[in-house]
Amino acid sequence: xSIGQVADRTGLSIHTLRFYEHEGILANPVHRDLxxxxxxxxxxxxxxxxxxxxxxxxxxxxxxxxxxxxxRQGAGNEExxxxxxxxxxxxxxxxxxxxxxxxxxxxxxxxxxxxxVGHGAPGDRCNAPSRPPDADRADPG
Amino acid sequence: xSIGQVADRTGLSIHTLRFYEHEGILANPVHRDLxxxxxxxxxxxxxxxxxxxxxxxxxxxxxxxxxxxxxRQGAGNEExxxxxxxxxxxxxxxxxxxxxxxxxxxxxxxxxxxxxVGHGAPGDRCNAPSRPPDADRADPG
DNA sequence: GCTTGACCTAGAGCCGACTCTAGGGCCTAG
DNA sequence: CTAGGCCCTAGAGTCGGCTCTAGGTCAAGC
Numbered sequence: 108x109s110i111g112q113v114a115d116r117t118g119l120s121i122h123t124l125r126f127y128e129h130e131g132i133l134a135n136p137v138h139r140d141l142x143x144x145x146x147x148x149x150x151x152x153x154x155x156x157x158x159x160x161x162x163x164x165x166x167x168x169x170x171x172x173x174x175x176x177x178x179r180q181g182a183g184n185e186e187x188x189x190x191x192x193x194x195x196x197x198x199x200x201x202x203x204x205x206x207x208x209x210x211x212x213x214x215x216x217x218x219x220x221x222x223x224v225g226h227g228a229p230g231d232r233c234n235a236p237s238r239p240p241d242a243d244r245a246d247p248g
Numbered sequence: 249x250s251i252g253q254v255a256d257r258t259g260l261s262i263h264t265l266r267f268y269e270h271e272g273i274l275a276n277p278v279h280r281d282l283x284x285x286x287x288x289x290x291x292x293x294x295x296x297x298x299x300x301x302x303x304x305x306x307x308x309x310x311x312x313x314x315x316x317x318x319x320r321q322g323a324g325n326e327e328x329x330x331x332x333x334x335x336x337x338x339x340x341x342x343x344x345x346x347x348x349x350x351x352x353x354x355x356x357x358x359x360x361x362x363x364x365v366g367h368g369a370p371g372d373r374c375n376a377p378s379r380p381p382d383a384d385r386a387d388p389g
Numbered sequence: 390g391c392t393t394g395a396c397c398t399a400g401a402g403c404c405g406a407c408t409c410t411a412g413g414g415c416c417t418a419g
Numbered sequence: 420c421t422a423g424g425c426c427c428t429a430g431a432g433t434c435g436g437c438t439c440t441a442g443g444t445c446a447a448g449c
Contacts, residue, residue: 111425121426122408130406134384142415144426154384157353164350168406178384188384189361196354203347206340209305212298213337220330243275243295243319243329252395262396263438271436283445285396309436 108147117155124155131172132158134179164199216243249288258296265296272313273299275320305340357384 114121128137128145134154138146161171174191177184255262269278269286275295279287302312315332318325 109425120408123406125428126407142426143428144415157384160350160353162406163346164354165347185361185365189358189365192354192358192361196351196358199347199351199354203344203351205304206306206344206347209301210337210340210344212301213305213333213340217330217333217337220326220333224326224330243298250395261438264436266397267437283396284398285445303436 108149108152110145110147113147113152113155116152117159119155119159127155127158130168132168132175134175161195164195165202166195166198170195249290249293251286251288254288254293254296257293258300260296260300268296268299271309273309273316275316302336305336306343307336307339311336 108116110121110124113119114124117124119127124145127133133151135151137151138148140146158171161174162168170191174188177188177191249257251262251265254260254265258265260268265286268274274292276292278292279289281287299312302315303309311332315329318329318332
């Protein structure tokens with residue numbers, strides 16, 4: 108599979124694929140054809156797909172590289188892989204917690220503004236926000 | 249309140265506070281004392297606290313600035329504020345969805361490795377993963 | 390009168406993660 | 420035999436979001 112095809116399949120750009128390889132993010136070094144062009148295997152694509160999931164969940168490239176190296180070393184270091192994965196699991200759950208808390212505040216603010224906008228505008232304005240409106244003021248006082 | 253005190257209370261660095269002001273992230277321009285030093289009000293701190301929540305949930309600075317400007321303009325643009333907030337709400341829920349999907353995969357991989365490690369190691373190894381182990385291989389085949 | 394410490398401005402530097410450029414190779418079709 | 424398309428490398432540039440530096444002001448304490 109050529110780099111262009113892999114770019115299409117993974118959603119990563121050609122630039123990014125080369126960049127990842129340079130950063131040591133590929134489990135086995137990519138094969139080359141006679142002309143020196145990259146030839147990707149199905150496994151490479153699978154691995155890259157995993158990497159995009161890890162990236163999408165905020166794992167930094169150094170951590171992915173570390174995990175990649177463990178996998179490259181082969182069996183015997185599963186404990187270490189677990190450590191990396193658990194660390195990331197924690198990072199993601201923490202981030203989801205933060206997001207969820209933020210979302211509460213954002214939702215609350217939306218309700219407040221909906222209530223403000225609702226007064227005078229057509230539509231249902233029967234369900235008041237659960238707390239008194241304290242939307243943002245430019246000049247409080 | 250001095251910039252140092254605000255830094256302590258918000259968790260933002262002094263540098264960042266000045267940077268945010270420069271970026272137009274403060275609803276009302278910060279007051280200065282006779283010596284030209286920033287004097288923050290309680291409202292400023294509240295606003296900054298809101299901003300940290302928005303930042304923590306991934307709202308980009310330009311969007312925060314936009315929202316800030318709407319608030320600065322005063323009453324009358326609540327619909328626009330709602331648009332900004334709803335947009336961000338969507339962004340956050342989308343991100344949480346992505347994280348949740350990623351977390352599923354990460355959790356699955358952790359279970360797989362726990363199963364691998366469990367064989368031969370002391371401890372409970374009675375609950376097998378729900379799918380056959382297909383942990384990462386360095387050299388598949 | 391000198392030091393210390395908190396603050397000021399303008400602007401440079403840094404970091405992570407890409408993203409793009411310059412300059413070139415190789416193959417195929419017209 | 421040349422144009423187009425896809426690929427190559429090395430390295431520079433970009434972007435968002437800080438973070439820090441240089442050089443200076445001001446007030447309090449010794």
